[in-house]
Amino acid sequence: MKEIRTEDAVGHVLCHDITQIIKDEKKDVLFKKGHIVREEDIPALLSVGKEHLYVWEKQEGILHENEAAEILYRISADIHMHGSDIKEGKIELIADCDGVLKIRRDALIAVNSLGEMMIASRHGDFPVKKGDKIAGTRIIPLVIEKSKMDKAEKVAGTKPIFSILPYRSKKVGIITTGSEVQKGLIKDTFTPVLKEKLDEFSCQILGQTLPGDERSQITSDILSFIDQGADMVICSGGMSVDPDDRTPGAIKDTGAEIVTYGAPVLPGAMLLLSYYQNNDKIIPILGLPGCVMYARRTVFDLILPRIMADDRICADEIASYGEGGLCLNCDVCTFPNCGFGK
Incomplete structure (x- = not known):
């Protein structure tokens, strides 16, 4: 300085704010720190009594906040997002497509632990839409050692801290279990809910079957949809531990890898998530509990976006839903802008 x-x-960079005070009219910042002085700024600066200024002096090994902010952006963003204009060492990351946000959490913590810089983001593993703000980054001081930014690049690693997995178009088979539905004793109110949720994504419904409670028939219907080219199969109902609820066993009989039968989420504790390998294709097979039919938001809302983005879900991730897995069933639902699943 x-x-x-x-x-x-x-052409020099201000090291402090310049305040303008006009009696009974205004008291405000005329120029903020970090502002690059222009020829037309000189009269305004002189008018507030600033005949001398403190400006940043370029030094070897020292970066201006805006130069350092460019580095934070570079280690943060992937190809599916862009940065805002730089302002006072700040850059925001904006989504360029719909998809699921993924965060390399270890890298995020490592950078934020260095001090004099910060990255704040929305929750990962959740859907984002084109134009959504993903994260905000900032350099805290006006200037920062280049060596510190070199360290940020090192701890962040070679991959971006944030990435977006775009949604994929999928063909879906729906299997509605229950003899009461098969025999027409009750109206099928489950499938319309599924179709409504699937309509939020690029899905083609291959068809729907009504196998009743026959375990072997449920298995056969699942495999038939896979033979027809299904990218996902959804089984609705028959997910409790009652002896006549045979959906979990039927899914297991396909040879699918069962990730979990049960989830620490309410509503949705009786979820079954599995993956079936058909040559080089991995096909999710879901067993959905009855709550999906009547509750506004359930475990299905947490996992469906990830499935649509081909983001494979593991058992540990399902277990982690326990914190935040309780839907409060608010009078006005604001999901996903709430704590459910986070």
């Missing part, structure tokens, strides 16, 4: 005559400050 050095002091120079205001008339000589063109």
Whole structure:
């Protein structure tokens, strides 16, 4: 930082805010720290009594906040997002497509632990839409050692801290279990809910079957949809531990890998998530509990976006839903802008 005559400050960077006070009219910042002085700024600076200014002096090994902010952006963003204009060492990351946000949490913590810089983001593993703000980054001081930014690049690693997995178009088979539905004793109110949720994504419904409670028939219907090219199969109902609820066993009989039968989420504790390998294709097979039919938000809302983005879900991730897995069933639902599943 050095002091120079205001008339000589063109092209230099201010090290502090310049405040303008007009009695009974205003008291506000005329120029913020970090502002690059222009020729047309000189009269305004002189009018507030600033005949000398403190400006940033370029030093070897020292970066201006905006230069350092570019580095934070570079280690943060992937190809599916862009940065805002730089302002006072700040850059925001904006989504360029719909998809699921993924965060390399270890890298995020490592960078934020260095001090004098920060990255704040929305929750990962949740859907984002084109134009959504993903994260905000900032350099705290006006200047920062280049060595510190070199360290940030090192701890962040070679991959971006944030990435977006775009949604994929999928063909879906729906299997509605229950003899009461098969025999027409009750109206099928489950499938319309599934179709409504699937309509939020690029899905083609291959068809729907009504196998009743026959375990072997449920298995056969699942495999039939897979033979027809299904990218996902959803079984609705028959997910409790009652002896006549045979969906979990039927899914297991396909040879699918069962990730979990049960989830620490309410509503949705009786979820079954599995993956079936058909040559080089991995096909999710879901067993959905009855709550999906009547509750506004359930475990299905947490996992469906990830499935649509081909983001494979493991058992540990399902277990982690326990914290935040309780839907409060608010009078006005604001999901996903709430704590459910986070």
